[in-house]
Amino acid sequence: MQAKYHRVLLKLSGEALSGGADGILDFGKIEAVAEVLKKCVADGVEVAIIVGAGNIWRGARGTAMNRNRADAMGMLATTVNALALQDTFERCGLDAVVLTAVEMRAFAEPYTARDAVRYLKEGKIVILGCGLGSPYFSTDTAAVLRAAEIEADAVLMAKNIDGVYNADPKKDPTARRFDEITYAEVLAKELKALDLTATTFCMENDIRAYAFELKDPMNIYRVVMGERIGTELHR
DSSP: OOOSSSSSEEEOGGGGOOOOOSSSSOOOHHHHHHHHHHHHHHTOOEEEEEETTTTTTOGGGTTTTTTHHHHHHHHHHHHHHHHHHHHHEEEEEEEEEEESOOTTTTSSSOOOOOHHHHHTTTTTTEEESSSTTSOOHHHHHHHHHHHHHHSSEEEEEEEESSSSSSHHHHHHOOOOOEEEEEHHHHHHHHSSOHHHHHHHHHHTTTTTTTEETTTTTTHHHHHTTTTOSSSSEOO
């Protein structure tokens, strides 16, 4: 079967990779993601990953802290997750490399778009840590900016909710999921699909994105192959 997208940027929510009360990371879930990515690579799909760190730390938690320092902790936490992904992927037979926006050569290579694209063309999974390397910017914004830099065909937002809703489905049982929605509608309705900066960037740069649930990792493959999963976001 022919993949719909040749190069994708996958945004993995840290919370979606969480082991819940049993631990910070669910390595069984990461292994399941690795097996799906093996299918993607076998079908010629190039995959870059931005990983969040909500399972470890969110800068917003540090309300009494200096914001720069709180966000720095979040960047470091994304690197912890990135290294865990790399190790698990390699054990599952994937070739993976970690590139970080903040230089930490003892653990990973510094990010450049040129190196990321080169590794993608070599068939490696490229895992991007530290977000954008700057405070005040979320990993949502990092995902869409990196997608533009590496010329990805789509951004895949794998989270712990199965799409974009008109209300919080955990609080409102009548909440309705959108099959597709424009970024202008997201902004007008003040929906929590992506943060404001990421949404505006996608709209201005015509970036296509999909929001879906990671509970079934095969959803990644289904989206890459063109199935309608979750919510499609577009200009």
